[in-house]
Amino acid sequence: MKIYIKNMVCNRCIMVVKNELEKLCFQTLNISLGEVELKNDLTEIEKTNLDDHLKTFGFELIDDKKSRLIGQIKSSIIEIIHQNNSELKSNLSDYLSSKLHHDYTYLSNLFSEVEGTTIEKYFIAQKIEKVKELLVYDELSLSEIAYQMNYSSVGYLSNQFKKVTGLTPTHFKNIKEIKRKPLDEV
Numbered sequence: 549m550k551i552y553i554k555n556m557v558c559n560r561c562i563m564v565v566k567n568e569l570e571k572l573c574f575q576t577l578n579i580s581l582g583e584v585e586l587k588n589d590l591t592e593i594e595k596t597n598l599d600d601h602l603k604t605f606g607f608e609l610i611d612d613k614k615s616r617l618i619g620q621i622k623s624s625i626i627e628i629i630h631q632n633n634s635e636l637k638s639n640l641s642d643y644l645s646s647k648l649h650h651d652y653t654y655l656s657n658l659f660s661e662v663e664g665t666t667i668e669k670y671f672i673a674q675k676i677e678k679v680k681e682l683l684v685y686d687e688l689s690l691s692e693i694a695y696q697m698n699y700s701s702v703g704y705l706s707n708q709f710k711k712v713t714g715l716t717p718t719h720f721k722n723i724k725e726i727k728r729k730p731l732d733e734v
Contacts, residue, residue, distance in 0.1 A: 549586045554608045558626075562579050565607065568602065574598070581626065625670060625674055641656075676709055676713065690702050
């Protein structure tokens with residue numbers, strides 16, 4: 549049985565969910581961002597109890613198809629940017645369409661309707677959060693960050709960064725008080 553979980557956005561989330569499922573004696577076959585495959589089906593009571601338990605950690609079960617698809621879109625974007633950035637060889641619309649087996653227009657309209665923003669803006673917001681992370685670590689130059697994040701140039705990265713944050717990457721790097729956002733709040 550597959551269950552879908554909202555707000556699973558990183559490997560630590562997977563670890564927390566896995567540990568909690570083990571504590572509750574649920575046997576898992578596979579756990580990935582936003583999705584858990586259980587060995588056995590859950591009763592409605594078990595589902596309710598699991599949902600209540602996961603909510604204490606900021607997660608929740610997703611029941612309806614549209615919410616599940618939104619969660620898959622977000623998980624796919626987060627996975628591409630924060631874990632496998634180099635894998636995005638085609639454009640985002642083609643990638644999402646092939647991964648989720650839906651027409652991109654449908655995905656885009658659904659996402660905009662439910663989230664109040666476009667997939668593209670969400671994608672850019674996630675990229676900027678990753679750029680912030682890389683700037684704070686101070687291990688890469690701006691041109692290395694631009695290359696790693698698949699920007700065509702440092703200028704394009706800087707313009708997009710300033711448009712989203714109101715600051716230049718260099719100014720952001722120099723201001724220590726500005727904190728990054730958790731991925732599920734982007």
